Amino acid sequence: MKIVICSDAWHPQVNGVVTTLSRTRDALRAMGHEVTVIGPDRFRSVALPGYAEIRLALLPYRRLRRLLDALQADHIHIATEGPLGWAARRYCLQRGLPFNTSYHTQFPEYVHARYPFVPLAVGYALMRRFHRPAQRTLVATEHMERLLQERGFTHLARWGRGVDIALFRPQARQPAELPTDLPRPLWVYAGRLAVEKNLPAFLELSLPGSKLVIGDGPARRDLQARFAEAHFVGYRFGEELAGFLSAGDVFVFPSRTDTFGLVMLEAMACGLPVAAFPVTGPLDVVRHGETGCLHEDLQQACLGAQNLSAEACRRQAEAMSWEACTQQFLAACRPTPDARE
Known part of the structure; x- marks a missing residue:
């Protein structure tokens, strides 16, 4: 099958959407499918205000139309609701082509934050309008599916997430950048440093030991100034990221969105239990009392x-493979009998 994925989130961005799409592309190719990802890197773009690492394609429709006409895909998947997503949606509707979408990010909550x-x-009215013409809108978890159903979304299907257990694994050696006498326990966060990630809820906690923050983003300067006792090491990737997590x-x-x-999952693959709020995401990933602790009091969750x-x-991480998740994605590519205009 010839598959095209249109996404406003793509390399060199660093986030879960890019990781998911990259792993899915690689797994699809390993299964013998031809996959092309069309991201902002193919277009003139501008930085998202206040978030320089995210580039938004400028007026992408005409170039995107030429690319899609040339590719003649068997299936088009629209991964995001940005300029490229809207342009791909317009292309499919004008040509009467069925397509799928996916709901990776709670944009209404992010914008409201x-x-x-x-x-x-x-925000939700705009999201419903975007996703309504899709044959299927793919969501990662049961709780996310239920939330969207309550918000009036239809034609939802499941597309889970996996982890590379060969890369993310427990390691005995501590990264050289971490002081050898760092007080324990070591509480770790990894990801974007942005307002929607709710980092102060973690960094304000009075916990024994030390705090390690892996990642970068528009909130880093402010967070580093406010919480000087925490160790900020910036983005880390691959083996280096696995090493820091294992430490x-x-x-x-702390995210609620x-x-x-x-x-x-990557942290659990490295042997770390998770402390989080009992919200969408953690509720589907963490087995409370076994692989993590979920509590409205994040301090209690950490100590538990x-x-x-x-x-x-x-x-638990070993049971989550990218191959199985990609089979879900592939199954959703099949045309539905009630395909809409």
């Missing part, structure tokens, strides 16, 4: 998670 004067209802004792995930939280089994965390 940055601009509280924008009501959630307005920790508990992974703390993520649809999944892929990094939680620190004595959980690293082996149990690793076992």
Whole structure:
């Protein structure tokens, strides 16, 4: 099958959407499918205000139309609701082509967090309009599916997430950049440093030991100034990221808005239990009392998670493969009998 994925989130961005699409592309190719990802790197673009690492394609429709006409895909998947997503949606509707979408990010909540004067209802109305013509809208978890159903979304299908257990694994050697006498336990966060990630909820906690923050983003300067006692090491990738995760004792995930939280799986693969709020994402990833602790009091979640089994965390991660998730994606590519205009 010839598959085209259109996404406003693509390399060199660093986030869970890019990781998911990259792994899915690689798994599809390994299965013998021809896959092309069309991202902002193919277009003139501008930086998202306040978030320089995210580039938005400028007026992409005409170039995108030429690319899609030339590719003649068997299936088009629209991964994001940005300029490229809307342009791909327009292309499919004008040509009467069926397509799927996916819901990776709770944009209404993200926009509301940055601009509280924008009501959630307005954001969700726009998201419903975007996804309504799709044959299927793919979501990562049961809780996300239920939330969207309550918001009036239809034609939802499941597309889970996986983890590379060969890369993310427990390691005995501590990264050289971490002081050898760092007080324990070591509480770790990894991901974007942005307002929607709710980092102060973690960094303000009075916890024994030390805090490690892996990642970067528009909030880093402010967070580093406010929480000078925490160790900020910037983005890390591949083996280096796995090494930093393995150095920790508990992974703390303070976000209330993520649809999944892929990094939680990567941390568990490295043997770290997770402390998080009982919200969409953690509720589907973490087995409370076994591979993590979920509590509305994040301090209690952290203290409850620190004595959980690293082996149990690793076992759960080992059951989550990218191949199985990609089979779900592929199954959703089949045309539906009720394909709409």
